[in-house]
C-alpha cells in the first residue's frame with residue numbers, strides 16, 4: 001500500500017491576476033482553492049494516474065475539514081490526526097511571475113505527534129511512505145529522520161521530498177528515494193548547481209554519501225536527472241511556456257512511484273515521472289493521465305556519464 005505523509009498541509013488559494021502591484025488593491029480574474037501540501041498533492045496525482053494511496057498527516061479547523069471533505073469526494077483514503085488550530089492557507093499569486101506566501105502551521109503537541117507515530121507503526125514490509133513538504137513549527141528537525149530510521153527497520157520504503165535542515169537530517173537515515181530540486185541539492189552541499197552535469201555529479205555524491213537507492217534531481221524546465229548505483233539518466237521535457245509550477249515536483253514524485261511500482265525500467269520510470277511533472281507545469285491544475293500519456297511521447301532520454309565527485 002502507498003501512504004503519503006503531509007505534516008504541514010495547506011489549503012492552497014491560487015489567484016490569477018493580469019498584473020500584480022504591491023501597495024494597492026489587486027482584483028483577481030480567476031481563482032481556485034485546492035487541498036494542498038506536498039504529500040496530499042502526490043496522493044491526488046496518483047489518483048489521477050489510477051493508483052490508490054492513503055493520505056496521513058495533521059489537519060485542523062475549518063481548512064482541515066475542507067481538505068478532508070475534498071479528498072474523500074475524490075475517493076482518496078485519509079487517516080489524519082486532528083489538531084486544534086486551523087490548517088494553514090497558502091496563497092499562490094499568478095501574475096507576471098509566480099509569488100507564494102506559505103502560511104504558518106498550527107501547533108502540534110506531543111500527543112498529536114505520538115498519535116501520528118502510532119499510525120506509522122501499522123506500516124509494514126511492502127508498504128511505501130512518501131514523506132513530503134515542510135515540518136510544522138516546533139517539531140524536532142530530525143522528525144523525518146526518526147520516521148525513516150524506524151520504518152526502514154521494518155522494510156518500509158520511504159520516498160522523501162523536503163528541503164533545508166529537515167532534508168539534510170532525513171538523508172542521514174538513508175531513505176529509499178529522494179527528490180531534491182537542483183537548488184535544494186545545492187543547498188545541501190553548499191555549492192552552486194546550474195547545469196545538468198553538476199546535478200548528475202552531486203546526485204551521484206548523494207548516493208555515495210548516504211544510503212539512498214534512487215535519487216531524482218528535478219530541474220524545472222530542464223527536466224530531471226535520475227541516479228542509482230552505476231546509472232545516471234536525464235529526461236528532458238519539450239520547451240513550452242509553463243502555465244503553473246505549483247505541484248510540478250509532487251507530480252514528478254507521483255509519476256515515479258506509479259511507474260516504479262509497476263516494475264518499469266529506470267528509463268521508462270524517469271520518462272513517466274518527468275511527463276507527470278511537465279503535464280502539471282503545462283496545465284492550470286494537476287496533469288491528468290491522458291495529459292501524462294501525451295507528454296510521454298515528447299520527453300527525451302539521454303544516458304549521462306556523471307563525472308567523479310569533486
Ligand SMILES: Nc1ncnc2c1ncn2[C@@H]1O[C@H](COP(=O)(O)OP(=O)(O)OP(=O)(O)O)[C@@H](O)[C@H]1O
Nearest residue numbers: 181218219220221223242245247248249277278281
Ligand atoms: N517550465 C517547465 N517546463 C516543463 N516542465 C517543467 C517546468 N517546470 C517544471 N516542470 C516539470 O516538473 C518537474 C519538477 O519541477 P521542479 O524541478 O520545478 O520541481 P520542484 O522545485 O519540486 O517544484 P514545485 O515545488 O514547484 O512543485 C520537472 O522535472 C519537469 O518535469
Ligand SMILES: O=P(O)(O)OC[C@@]1(O)O[C@H](CO)[C@@H](O)[C@@H]1O
Nearest residue numbers: 010036037038090102133134247
Ligand atoms: O511549505 P511547504 O510544505 O514546503 O510547501 C507547501 C506547498 O507550497 O507545496 C505544494 C506544492 O509543491 C503546495 O500545495 C503547498 O502550498
